Structure formats: C-alpha cells, structure tokens
Amino acid sequence: MSQIGIKVRVFERRESVHKLGAGVVCWPNATFVLSELGILDELHTVARKITAMRRTTHNNVELGSLNVRQLDAAMGFPSLAVLREYLMRVLLQRAEECGIPITFNAHATAIERTGDGCHVLFADGTSVSPTLIIGADGRMNSKARQYITNDSRPVYQGFVNWIGIHRWDQPVFDRFEVRDYWGVGARFGVVPVSANTAYWAGGLAVPEPSITRNGTNIRQLKQTFDGWPAVVSEIVRSASNTNTKCLALFDHDPVPNWHRDNVLMIGDAAHAALPTSGQGVAQALEDAWFLAQEISASPSDLENAMANFTQKRLNKTARIVMGGRVFASNLFDTDAEACALRDRNAVETDYTKMALGMASAWSDGLPIGG
Numbered sequence: 258m259s260q261i262g263i264k265v266r267v268f269e270r271r272e273s274v275h276k277l278g279a280g281v282v283c284w285p286n287a288t289f290v291l292s293e294l295g296i297l298d299e300l301h302t303v304a305r306k307i308t309a310m311r312r313t314t315h316n317n318v319e320l321g322s323l324n325v326r327q328l329d330a331a332m333g334f335p336s337l338a339v340l341r342e343y344l345m346r347v348l349l350q351r352a353e354e355c356g357i358p359i360t361f362n363a364h365a366t367a368i369e370r371t372g373d374g375c376h377v378l379f380a381d382g383t384s385v386s387p388t389l390i391i392g393a394d395g396r397m398n399s400k401a402r403q404y405i406t407n408d409s410r411p412v413y414q415g416f417v418n419w420i421g422i423h424r425w426d427q428p429v430f431d432r433f434e435v436r437d438y439w440g441v442g443a444r445f446g447v448v449p450v451s452a453n454t455a456y457w458a459g460g461l462a463v464p465e466p467s468i469t470r471n472g473t474n475i476r477q478l479k480q481t482f483d484g485w486p487a488v489v490s491e492i493v494r495s496a497s498n499t500n501t502k503c504l505a506l507f508d509h510d511p512v513p514n515w516h517r518d519n520v521l522m523i524g525d526a527a528h529a530a531l532p533t534s535g536q537g538v539a540q541a542l543e544d545a546w547f548l549a550q551e552i553s554a555s556p557s558d559l560e561n562a563m564a565n566f567t568q569k570r571l572n573k574t575a576r577i578v579m580g581g582r583v584f585a586s587n588l589f590d591t592d593a594e595a596c597a598l599r600d601r602n603a604v605e606t607d608y609t610k611m612a613l614g615m616a617s618a619w620s621d622g623l624p625i626g627g
Contacts, residue, residue, distance in 0.1 A: 268363035278341040279420040280456030285332035286619045287539035304339035315440035320603040331616035368404040392522040396529035401522040411507035416589045419459045421501040423492045428452035442591035462589040466505030474503045511575035516563040528574035534581030
C-alpha cells in the first residue's frame with residue numbers, strides 16, 4: 258500500500274511480533290509477492306530452499322515424495338522455509354524503510370460507525386478514524402469480521418497442534434526436505450531451516466480443544482509420538498512448556514462479503530485456513546498484493562476497489578479453506594482402516610501431476626506460472 262502512495266499506519270495488538278509462531282514455508286506464490294515488495298533477496302539470506310516433501314508412516318514406511326523443484330519451476334519462484342521470527346524481521350525492516358509507523362500493544366476492542374465512516378476503539382481509550390480500516394486481525398477474535406458479518410466465532414476442526422523449534426548440537430540435515438509423518442489420528446511434520454535447526458508441528462485428533470489449557474498437554478504430546486521415527490522422538494523428548502506451544506486449530510466458513518462501509522477484512526480474518534492447506538501466509542500476502550492493485554486502479558472509489566478485491570479473492574481462498582479441511586479430515590482420521598487406505602492412496606499418487614496441479618491452483622489470478 259505504501260509503495261503505491263497510500264499513507265499507512267499499523268496497529269499491532271502484540272508487544273512484539275518476533276516470537277510469533279515457529280516457522281513457515283513461503284511457497285512460490287508467497288515469494289512472488291515478497292519479490293514485488295523488494296525483499297525476496299533479503300529473505301534468501303535467512304531461509305532455505307526446500308527441494309522435496311516426503312510422506313512417511315509413523316513406523317517409517319515411505320509413502321511418496323513430491324519434487325518441490327517441479328513446483329518451483331512451474332510457478333517461476335522458489336519455495337523457502339524460514340523461521341517466523343526471521344520472516345517478520347525482514348518485513349519489519351521493509352516497513353521501516355517505507356516509513357510506516359507501527360504501534361505495538363494496541364488492543365482494538367470494537368469498530369463503530371460514526372457518520373459516513375467508522376472508527377476503531379482501543380483498550381487504552383484512544384480511537385482512530387481512517388479513510389479505510391483494514392482488519393488483518395486474525396481468526397480468533399477479529400473485530401473487523403465481527404463488524405462486517407456480525408459473527409466472528411471460528412470453527413474448531415477437531416485437532417490440536419504442538420509447535421516448536423528444535424536445534425541440534427551437530428548438523429543433521431544434508432537435504433532440505435519437508436518430512437511429513439502420518440499415524441492414526443496423529444501427524445508430525447519437520448521442516449529444516451538450517452543444517453542443525455528445524456521447526457516442527459505435531460498434530461492430534463482431540464474432540465474438545467480444552468487440552469490446550471491443560472498443564473498435562475506436554476505429557477500427552479510425548480505419549481502420542483513415543484516410538485515414532487528417531488528425528489520425531491528426539492524433538493519430542495526435549496519438548497517442554499517453555500519451548501512448545503499447544504494450539505487448538507480453528508478456521509472460518511467462507512463468507513461472500515468481506516467489507517462493510519469503510520471496513521475491509523483480509524488474511525485470517527477473512528479466510529482463515531488450517532495449516533494443512535499450507536497456504537495461510539501465502540494467501541495473506543496475496544491479499545496485500547491484490548488489494549494494492551485494486552486501490553491503485555480505483556483510488557477515488559474505495560467501495561469499488563473493495564468489491565473488486567473480494568470478487569477476485571473469494572473463490573480461490575474458499576477452495577483453499579475447504580481443501581485444508583478435507584486434507585485434515587484424512588490426516589486426523591481415527592479409524593485405522595481408513596488411515597491404511599489413505600496411506601495406500603499416497604503410495605499410488607502421481608506426484609508429478611500433484612506438483613503441477615498445486616502450481617496451477619496456487620498461481621490462479623497471479624501473473625506467474627505457465
């Protein structure tokens with residue numbers, strides 16, 4: 258937005274964004290946007306290029322491998338794994354270079370209509386009344402989504418994730434491949450970001466999300482993944498309440514309207530997808546790129562810009578949300594026979610066709626790919 262001459266001010270509810278989450282793979286549609294922002298070269302210095310995604314059972318039987326190089330070649334941009342802290346550092350540096358002020362520890366409590374526009378109220382008693390309010394305020398308690406749809410309640414999808422970062426004393430990764438281990442009602446992913454560092458996520462089917470508030474959840478993590486492949490076992494053995502987060506996984510049902518008055522929701526507030534989609538960060542970045550395009554095309558007609566933006570983004574993001582749900586239902590199925598069938602299907606998958614299909618779906622609407 259700043260790059261097209263729009264004056265921007267950011268209000269962030271956290272005190273800092275440097276320890277937000279564990280890590281992320283910036284798939285080619287994400288690195289396209291980062292290139293447009295002028296920070297892809299900087300990201301390369303703190304990230305690793307992923308070459309494959311390998312699927313394996315919890316007892317170490319190979320199920321198949323997707324060649325990420327094929328995906329990257331089809332889309333024309335690299336897939337980069339990076340710790341979230343490093344990604345945020347690069348983004349914050351770019352914001353500073355653009356002169357964008359960021360107010361931290363700003364807790365929005367409501368959005369209210371006043372005359373021809375709206376204002377945002379904060380917990381400290383202050384408020385702002387900008388020309389355009391962009392709510393990128395997440396999936397769990399979005400004030401923008403509440404104002405626009407009158408319902409900001411997310412939908413629990415039946416599983417929790419433990420996430421963390423693990424560092425080894427010696428190099429253990431000579432290939433930078435995502436390792437995805439599948440069990441019955443459980444899944445564990447390991448993504449290397451250097452020769453001796455990886456971020457990880459262990460998921461478990463849980464009917465109610467209360468386990469995330471239970472002090473025994475680390476014990477549950479260790480019990481769940483006991484006896485899994487060596488890299489998983491070593492990570493889990495070192496997990497503690499100080500280096501591991503347990504998160505219940507929620508998303509949102511797709512809705513057709515993303516704006517009301519001069520309030521627009523984007524990112525997880527508009528189209529929160531499960532981690533199984535692999536596209537949370539990428540779709541948030543796409544939102545930023547598409548919104549800048551539409552405002553640049555209609556600078557004096559924000560209503561038209563917001564409507565066009567939503568029309569261009571709605572179908573793609575809805576497909577990703579629903580696809581993430583379907584994949585999660587397969588991964589976290591608690592029926593052993595269903596999981597055995599899932600694993601057989603994975604072995605029989607045409608991974609070249611899958612890579613090209615992912616490239617086509619993720620390139621949709623962007624000036625990239627074939």
